[in-house]
Amino acid sequence: MHDKISAEEQVLIDKFLADNKLFLGPDPEIMRNHSIQPRSSVEDEILKKGLDTHQVHHVRGLINAALSEAFSMVNQMGAAPGAKWGDLVTGIYTAQGDLAMIAPHGIIAFAACCFYPIRFIIKNWITDPTVGVKDGDGFIHNDARYGGVHNTDQSMMMPLFYKGELVCWLSSTIHEGENGACEPGGMPAAAESKYDEGIKMSPFKVVENFRLKRDLVTFLQNSVRDPKLQLEDMKVKLHAVMRLRERIIAILDQFGRDALMGTLRLHLEDTETEMRRRIREMPDGTTRVLQFMDSSLRENCLQKLSLAITVKGERLIMDFRGSAPQFMNRAVNTNIASFKAALCTGLLQNIWPDLPHTMAVLSPIEIISDRNSIIDAEGEMPQAMSLMPMFKACVAWTIPMNKLNYSVPTRYSAIIASQYDQAATFIYGGLTQHGDVTGNFCSDINGNGQGARSHADGEHSVSPVFGFMCDSGEQEINEEDTPIIRLGAQRLAKDRIGWGKYRGGMGYEQIATARGSGMWGFMTGCEGSKFPSAQGLFGGYSCPSYQLLKIKGINIFEELRKDPKVVEVFDIVELMNKQPIKGGQYSSNDMGMTFELCNEGEIYMICQGSGGGYGDVLERDPKLVMKDLAEDLMSHENARDIYKVVYDEKTLIVDEQATAELRAQTRLARIQRGKPFEQFCIEWVKPEPPTNVPYFGSWNDNSVIWTVNPAIGLRSNMPASAMSGVFMPNPKDLQILQLQAQNEALKAKLAACESKA
Amino acid sequence: MKVLITEYLRINLDTEQWECRRCGHEHGSARDNYKKGLLVYDRDPREVHKPLLDPAKYERTYSPDPNWCRILEYYCAQCGTLVEAEYLPPGHPPLHDIELDIDALKLQWKDRQEVTEPPVGPDLALEKVLNHRALHARTHGHQH
Numbered sequence: 006m007h008d009k010i011s012a013e014e015q016v017l018i019d020k021f022l023a024d025n026k027l028f029l030g031p032d033p034e035i036m037r038n039h040s041i042q043p044r045s046s047v048e049d050e051i052l053k054k055g056l057d058t059h060q061v062h063h064v065r066g067l068i069n070a071a072l073s074e075a076f077s078m079v080n081q082m083g084a085a086p087g088a089k090w091g092d093l094v095t096g097i098y099t100a101q102g103d104l105a106m107i108a109p110h111g112i113i114a115f116a117a118c119c120f121y122p123i124r125f126i127i128k129n130w131i132t133d134p135t136v137g138v139k140d141g142d143g144f145i146h147n148d149a150r151y152g153g154v155h156n157t158d159q160s161m162m163m164p165l166f167y168k169g170e171l172v173c174w175l176s177s178t179i180h181e182g183e184n185g186a187c188e189p190g191g192m193p194a195a196a197e198s199k200y201d202e203g204i205k206m207s208p209f210k211v212v213e214n215f216r217l218k219r220d221l222v223t224f225l226q227n228s229v230r231d232p233k234l235q236l237e238d239m240k241v242k243l244h245a246v247m248r249l250r251e252r253i254i255a256i257l258d259q260f261g262r263d264a265l266m267g268t269l270r271l272h273l274e275d276t277e278t279e280m281r282r283r284i285r286e287m288p289d290g291t292t293r294v295l296q297f298m299d300s301s302l303r304e305n306c307l308q309k310l311s312l313a314i315t316v317k318g319e320r321l322i323m324d325f326r327g328s329a330p331q332f333m334n335r336a337v338n339t340n341i342a343s344f345k346a347a348l349c350t351g352l353l354q355n356i357w358p359d360l361p362h363t364m365a366v367l368s369p370i371e372i373i374s375d376r377n378s379i380i381d382a383e384g385e386m387p388q389a390m391s392l393m394p395m396f397k398a399c400v401a402w403t404i405p406m407n408k409l410n411y412s413v414p415t416r417y418s419a420i421i422a423s424q425y426d427q428a429a430t431f432i433y434g435g436l437t438q439h440g441d442v443t444g445n446f447c448s449d450i451n452g453n454g455q456g457a458r459s460h461a462d463g464e465h466s467v468s469p470v471f472g473f474m475c476d477s478g479e480q481e482i483n484e485e486d487t488p489i490i491r492l493g494a495q496r497l498a499k500d501r502i503g504w505g506k507y508r509g510g511m512g513y514e515q516i517a518t519a520r521g522s523g524m525w526g527f528m529t530g531c532e533g534s535k536f537p538s539a540q541g542l543f544g545g546y547s548c549p550s551y552q553l554l555k556i557k558g559i560n561i562f563e564e565l566r567k568d569p570k571v572v573e574v575f576d577i578v579e580l581m582n583k584q585p586i587k588g589g590q591y592s593s594n595d596m597g598m599t600f601e602l603c604n605e606g607e608i609y610m611i612c613q614g615s616g617g618g619y620g621d622v623l624e625r626d627p628k629l630v631m632k633d634l635a636e637d638l639m640s641h642e643n644a645r646d647i648y649k650v651v652y653d654e655k656t657l658i659v660d661e662q663a664t665a666e667l668r669a670q671t672r673l674a675r676i677q678r679g680k681p682f683e684q685f686c687i688e689w690v691k692p693e694p695p696t697n698v699p700y701f702g703s704w705n706d707n708s709v710i711w712t713v714n715p716a717i718g719l720r721s722n723m724p725a726s727a728m729s730g731v732f733m734p735n736p737k738d739l740q741i742l743q744l745q746a747q748n749e750a751l752k753a754k755l756a757a758c759e760s761k762a
Numbered sequence: 763m764k765v766l767i768t769e770y771l772r773i774n775l776d777t778e779q780w781e782c783r784r785c786g787h788e789h790g791s792a793r794d795n796y797k798k799g800l801l802v803y804d805r806d807p808r809e810v811h812k813p814l815l816d817p818a819k820y821e822r823t824y825s826p827d828p829n830w831c832r833i834l835e836y837y838c839a840q841c842g843t844l845v846e847a848e849y850l851p852p853g854h855p856p857l858h859d860i861e862l863d864i865d866a867l868k869l870q871w872k873d874r875q876e877v878t879e880p881p882v883g884p885d886l887a888l889e890k891v892l893n894h895r896a897l898h899a900r901t902h903g904h905q906h
Binding site for chain 2: 077080091109110288289290291292293294295297299307317354355358359404405407408411412414415416417418419420421455458459460461464467468473474476500501504506534535536537540541542543544545546547549550551552578581582584591592593594595619620621622623624642643646647671672673674675676678679680681682683685686689690691694695697698700704705
């Protein structure tokens with residue numbers, strides 16, 4: 006054996022290894038790089054020749070129009086509920102796979118993930134003689150490990166050849182829902198490994214000569230619960246991409262290849278330049294935020310996400326070290342590439358919505374994370390409910406960036422507190438009234454309350470936390486397709502408010518049951534039942550906690566037939582407190598529920614949530630308080646106790662002087678009860694997490710990660726640099742153990758009594 | 763020269779002090795944690811997010827669990843303004859949330875005009891939602 010090999014031998018070895026790679030899994034070289042690549046030689050040549058900026062602007066407008074048209078096609082023709090409500094995108098990428106432009110109304114994160122599989126195709130399939138990439142080919146993909154939000158989203162990606170040269174890539178992505186996972190609907194919280202997540206499409210060719218390959222389509226249909234949906238939306242995405250292709254070819258015919266390729270590249274570079282300019286405008290320094298997720302969707306446990314944003318000159322560094330470890334058998338993990346796509350979304354949605362929607366906004370940002378943490382999970386772990394940490398990424402910016410941004414003399418967009426950041430909607434599945442098997446989710450996910458702004462209240466149920474789309478669907482259409490009956494909908498959740506000088510926009514109640522199905526069920530995937538999720542800003546309060554409420558063991562249709570007035574108003578608080586339906590089992594539960602059968606007429610109730618509040622509640626204009634009362638958004642108790650307004654409950658006329666006096670007294674009371682910070686910390690700060698809370702993540706040192714084994718109550722810690730995943734016991738096993746222990750104790754008690762007798 | 767940092771905090775570059783934007787009270791050195799100059803109170807979250815469901819009937823009532831979550835309220839020691847509301851698990855060290863490079867800040871503001879009232883940015887996020895609603899209404903032929 007010799008320890009020195011020649012360059013020629015090294016080339017041979019590299020070629021041998023490349024040719025004989027056992028498995029083309031997710032490629033770290035691709036998946037860990039979120040920045041735009043250096044110019045290709047073609048791009049460099051075009052840009053060095055120079056482009057007419059007016060023409061670039063013109064071409065950019067035409068591309069945008071083409072993307073918008075393709076978006077509308079999918080929106081109108083798509084069969085998936087997500088497509089009907091706008092949970093989709095179309096995008097265009099450079100020849101080397103950099104995401105250049107996203108349809109103006111689309112979901113940014115979808116496209117912000119899609120360049121990963123395109124880069125995979127470029128790296129592996131172009132030169133592979135068994136695959137190849139040629140005109141008329143189309144590639145499909147859904148596995149988020151190769152790039153994607155989660156496996157319920159499916160993409161169609163197509164290379165565009167012009168005069169024999171690959172000039173760009175096109176894509177269309179829809180949140181399809183059903184994907185054959187262990188629970189219906191495509192987002193199985195019950196997944197304990199990646200093999201429970203349903204069909205796992207690495208990027209592969211499913212279209213040749215612009216036609217779907219029927220053998221592969223059949224295989225995919227055979228792998229999911231909704232074969233009609235699978236076929237129809239594959240056609241829809243293909244034809245939308247083909248229309249987009251026609252439009253781009255028209256641009257190429259009119260302006261030439263250099264204009265198109267140059268515009269795509271310049272768009273990326275200009276955006277990155279503008280990002281760096283805005284970063285330079287902010288003060289140098291570090292701001293921090295902590296977010297706490299309180300559920301794995303199987304059990305309550307507190308998972309910390311730690312973020313420090315540091316600005317130095319034109320560098321912006323996001324440091325997530327100290328965050329919770331990944332769970333080996335819980336679905337709430339995300340890989341770092343998906344997490345970054347959510348960061349991209351959050352930046353464009355919450356901080357600088359005026360910037361072009363392209364990956365170049367994230368390109369200059371450095372992101373640091375601990376490997377094997379919940380936001381940088383790797384290996385066999387499931388990530389079907391990656392939405393949990395990803396939604397946190399969407400709003401992670403709001404507090405630390407506003408603390409950096411507030412001083413900047415130019416305000417590019419309004420300052421907003423955190424939007425409600427949970428997937429507060431029913432996921433469903435089972436047999437429809439037509440006898441079809443289906444699984445998907447309701448469009449209420451689009452109704453997250455907006456965070457309060459620095460100049461106004463947040464808008465109610467404005468949009469999902471991950472996009473600007475807004476429709477929550479037509480219930481009549483849903484009732485035609487599924488057995489879900491809405492007993493209450495779009496009623497704003499009174500008193501569930503992120504308080505502040507300006508309050509968060511509120512969410513609405515969703516009260517659902519099922520009718521006409523032999524087998525139907527729901528699941529929900531939300532956190533925030535113990536620890537509120539949407540954070541306030543500058544003294545504003547967070548949203549409250551939210552619960553999943555159930556009334557089981559009844560059939561509301563039978564009850565209403567017997568007595569049409571048994572329920573006067575389908576209002577969650579009233580139903581739960583008054584319990585008007587006799588014999589019902591009323592329960593208040595965590596907002597995370599794995600799939601559960603709903604018998605006909607049983608009632609499930611959840612809320613969309615409020616955004617965080619902005620500023621001190623004592624600065625809220627009493628007129629706005631009265632307005633909230635007049636609109637029945639809030640009770641008198643809160644108007645008095647939270648906002649400290651003195652007024653006449655009947656006329657809602659404010660006694661301004663008494664209010665000013667009460668507020669002055671309240672401020673004084675604050676001063677009296679508050680303690681100096683350092684004295685407070687001596688009493689408050691503990692060296693370890695509380696023993697009665699299953700806690701995951703760093704505590705007082707980001708380099709040390711705490712975990713708990715709930716089976717034996719064992720707390721331990723490990724270095725963040727050598728983090729390993731946590732394997733959780735089955736909550737039902739724990740419950741059985743607990744019941745067995747109780748049983749044994751009772752038996753012992755009984756035996757003691759008998760022996761005495 | 764004073765630089766606005768949040769709704770309730772500013773930095774006086776001349777004195778290098780954190781100041782309250784409501785009453786002018788000095789909280790302490792701008793090179794240090796502004797929280798050191800504030801008063802803190804450990805608030806039971808059930809006082810702010812009151813139980814809406816009957817606690818006699820249900821454990822989960824829409825109030826946060828006080829064993830999992832507390833609200834640290836930070837008040838200006840002079841005027842009592844609520845400067846920050848920090849939600850933390852019991853005993854978790856408060857976050858040093860703003861740590862600025864004061865020398866760089868001075869340099870940055872050397873040629874800038876002082877801003878006494880913060881500008882209000884355009885509501886671009888909302889505008890985008892409204893645009894999408896209009897597109898949806900056109901696409902589906904109805905009004906929302």
